[in-house]
Amino acid sequence: MGRGKVELKRIENKINRQVTFAKRRNGLLKKAYELSILCDAEVALIIFSNRGKLFEFCSSSDMAQTIEKYQTFSFGALEVNQSEEETQNNYQEYLKLKAGVDELQRSQRNLLGEDLGNLGTNELEQLENQLDSSLKHIRCRKTQFILDQLSELQRKEELLLETNNALKRKLEETTAAIRLSWKAGDERVPYSFQPVQPYDSVEALQYSSASQIGYNPAETDQATATTSTQNVKWFHSRVDALAFETKKRQEFAIGPENEMNK
Incomplete structure (x- = not known):
């Protein structure tokens, strides 16, 4: 039974990654050796581990001579008018950029808590300071975001208070x-009739200034909106009740007068 297809992505487990590297490295070195023997080919293989350890194989006796031969063939395909000095400068620039990318990748792995085994005391201390600085920036941004939310909620509370006061004035009128x-x-009315006592005033919403970051903005906003909605519903029910009582009283007043006219 054949093995399934292996997904090509970075192995996150450190031990599994090292074991896989050792197996694949040995297999690659074996293939290079067999290719040089079976086909009488000049083969050079260079491998660097993630810790910078070198592994190499060369079918000839001089690795430097093979590399020089490779450089001659590689750069020979460039444009004829390009000078050798410019080509060398471009190659050096490429090496610098590649080293920078490798350094950034290594730094990223260190920030994630990986590949810390080859770091010294000073490097670990610098990494710790860098993480502390990043956490301070994150907390500062989080605090500013919460303060902005609090300001917006306070503005909404003020608008709800103004609406409540307007409803109170309208009810009083x-x-x-x-x-x-x-x-x-x-x-x-020729006889005594005890009217329903109207509600003289509406108690205003109690405004609570949420000046601390620890309270829940969503609960405060929901409670304030619920209170204002209840006040509006109560206002309409009281107006309807008072209008009904007025109509009844007018009917009681008109009824005796009609009897007297008859």
């Missing part, structure tokens, strides 16, 4: 108008 209507009706 409606109550005063109904009282005047009742007073005029009392003068025409």
Whole structure:
């Protein structure tokens, strides 16, 4: 039974990664040796581990001579008018960029807590300071974000308070108008009628300034919105009740007058 296809991605487990590297390295060196023997080919193989350890194989007696031969063939395909000095500068620039990329990748792995075995005390201390600085920036940004949310919630609370006060004033005006209507009706009613006592005032929402970061902004916003919604519903129910009482009183006042006219 054949093995399944192996997914080509970085092995996260450090031990498994080292074991796989050793197996694949030995297999690659064996293949290079067999190729040089079976085909009488000049083969050079250079391998660097993730810790920078060198492994090499060369079918000839001089690795440097093989590398020089490779460079001659590689750069011979470049444009004729390109000078050898410019080519060498470009190659050196490429090596610098490649080294920079390797250093960034190594630093990223260290920040993730990987490949720390070859780091000294000073390097570990620098890594710790770098992580502390990053955490400070993250916490500062988080605090600023929460403060912005608090400011927005306070602004919404002020708008809800203004709406509540406007409803209170409107209810007081409606109550005063109904009282005047009742007073005029009392003068025409020949018998005593005890009216329903109107609600004189609406208690304003209690404004609680959430000045600490520890409270839950979502719960405060939801509680304030629920209280204002209840006040609006109560206001409409009271207006309907008062209007109904006024209509009844007017019917009671008109009824005796019709009997007297008859």
